[in-house]
Amino acid sequence: MSNTLFPIFLKTDIFRFLIVGGGKIGLEKTETLLRQNPLVAIKIIAKEISDDLWKLLHKNPHVEWEERPFENGDLTLIDFIIIATENTVLNREIKLKANEEGILVNAADQPDLCDFYLGSIVNKGHLKIAISTNGKSPVLARRLREHLEEAIPDTINDSIENLNAFRDQHKGDIQAKLASLNQATSVLVAKKKNKKEGKKYKKLTFEIAVVFLALFFGYGLSSVISIQDLQVYVKEIPSAFYAMLLVGFFAQLVDGAVGLGYGVTCATSMMLFGIKLPAISGSIHTAEMFSSGISGFSHYKFGNVNKKLLLWLAVPGVIGAVLGALLLIYLGKKYETITYAILATYTMIIGIHLIVIAFRKNIVRKKIKHTGVLGFSGGLLDAFGGGGWGPIVTSTLLSKGRQSSYVIGTVSLAEFFVTLAASITFFASIGVSHWYIVAGLILGGSIAAPFAAKLAGKLPQKTAILLVAFLVIVFSIRMLLKIL
Known part of the structure; x- marks a missing residue:
């Protein structure tokens, strides 16, 4: 089996993340984590921090940072590491040391050094969808995310809240709850089925009408204009x-x-x-x-x-x-x-x-x-x-x-x-x-x-x-x- 990934959702308020690298990739990974939880615990270690990352750090003072090379002691009290440097040798060294400490690693654009991937994420209230291409095409994952963000309405969060309230108010066991939920949402499936059948009927009606009109007007036209006249008209077309x-x-x-x-x-x-x-x-x-x-x-x-x-x-x-x-x-x-x-x-x-x-x-x-x-x-x-x-x-x-x-x-x-x-x-x-x-x-x-x-x-x-x-x-x- 080529795709062995198992998707999970972490509660970011109980884990600490270390990002090594302060360039464009480090900025991108920091923004990704902050979008999911503005108060997530992040520490950044980098030889040089870019201007854009400086601006982000000033807006989020709770994010820890040190402008210096990576040291082994940085692995203390860390749950996950995100490597965002272009030094492949250093990246591999950090990966080996982190794994020895039982820490999982993500290395940007280096799937062979990744224990986990940061997928493209769709956020719609309580709804969260993570998309991964198994490290093969991050661009495709990003395009799918953009499509889903436009396709899924913002009102989906209201639907989730209503279904949650319905579930909490239901006093039966799990089978009774599922039966009630299926009954409540079956009308949507029925409408969709009827809509499809209606479209098929309309399409058939339209096709029959087109054939009839073509025959009707074709027969009527042939009684007024002969084939010879039609040939003359065709020759006169500029x-x-x-x-x-x-x-x-x-x-x-x-x-x-x-x-x-x-x-x-x-x-x-x-x-x-x-x-x-x-x-x-x-x-x-x-x-x-x-x-x-x-x-x-x-x-x-x-x-x-x-x-x-x-x-x-x-x-x-x-x-x-x-x-x-x-x-x-x-x-x-x-x-x-x-x-x-x-x-x-x-x-x-x-x-x-x-x-x-x-x-x-x-x-x-x-x-x-x-x-x-x-x-x-x-x-x-x-x-x-x-x-x-x-x-x-x-x-x-x-x-x-x-x-x-x-x-x-x-x-x-x-x-x-x-x-x-x-x-x-x-x-x-x-x-x-x-x-x-x-x-x-x-x-x-x-x-x-x-x-x-x-x-x-x-x-x-x-x-x-x-x-x-x-x-x-x-x-x-x-x-x-x-x-x-």
């Missing part, structure tokens, strides 16, 4: 439709793998095909309006939308989108070469910004300032350039340390209003003569959607973002060379 079919397919693959970049990818690709600038942005916003509407509604339904942030993004974003669309229509007619240069430069900047996002490390939570300005500039550049709302607004909010689910959900719903405003502006100014572009983007994106979903689960986020950035920069450079 060649740009098929080009947009490919662009929509590729852009959806990119967006599915990365979570952003649909508009920028479409804009740079369509510029190479020589499509007029207002038609580029108008088509992209019309096609994207459907996906952003569905995505935004789904996020709202699942509670991933911050209403206050939505207001500060959507209202200025709509104003910026209308202004950006009008500006593009005016510049696109009179200064086409200059506008192409501006858009190519803009998309190149977005590509460089995507590279910055790809290499960005964990960000500390900061206060967001000038949210309205962010929404306005995002809407303006998105309408003017045919894309950029996601790379500009989403990346800015995430860089401030905001929770990803609320950022993506709120920005997605705000994007619907921004794309709707831009689409109406374009329609009112240039009409719907570019219908074949919109149809090609929507159809190509629809075909790519299932492939994009599979690609999103296999392609690493960093690799995908760098790939998009590379393609956008290459397309932008080619566009600038074409102008020159």
